[in-house]
Amino acid sequence: MPYIFKPDILHAISQKSIGLPYEVMFEALRSELEQKYPGHICPQIEWIINNAGGCMYAVSVLHASLNEYLLIFGTSIGTAGHTGRHFTEIYDFVIDGELWYFCEARPFERVVRKAGDRYYLGKFQSEGLCIKENAWVLEYARGPIPLMLPFGFADSLFSTLDLKSVFRALWIYGRSILKELFNKNA
Secondary structure (H helix, E strand, O other), X not given: OOOOOOHHHHHHHHHHOOOOOHHHHHHHHHHHHHHHOOOOOOOOOOOEEEEEOOEEEEEEEEEEOOOEEEEEEEEOOOEEEXXXXXXXXXXXXXXXXXXXXXXXXXXXXXXXXXXXXEEEEOOOOOEEEEEOOOXXXXXXXXXXXXXXXXXXXXXXXXXXXXXXXXXXXXXXXXXXXXXXXXXXXX
């Protein structure tokens, strides 16, 4: 299947919203994406609390299909954990704050990404992650997205027992997949 989104375009779009007040920033980002990719972006921001890889953060799904997702995530209080090791490629475009990473090969080196920066996590790679307070990211993943769901829901199902957030996320994801399957713009 061909991919809808292009990382270079997403990076350019994400940079346009940097520095705006949060609610304005998120809506400006969503609106710009909707103009560039008509029929493929959710019509509104819907926040969900998510726990994955030891991190707790807010997430809003902007697009979801079987082979791509696009979302905003972040936190006002900070969190840290594991990126997961996936069959997908992940691109993060920082729109506010800082994210810190370290990799297995060089765990003693911290890589810092700030607003305007781009981060790439390749297939089967994983890293330690620290999302500093007031950090927000546009994230794009491509590949077999359903294979990411166990990682995305394990903490909520087996640790925090936040079934409400799991069901909301599954509802939004399922609704988005159905929309894409019947999308005439695809």
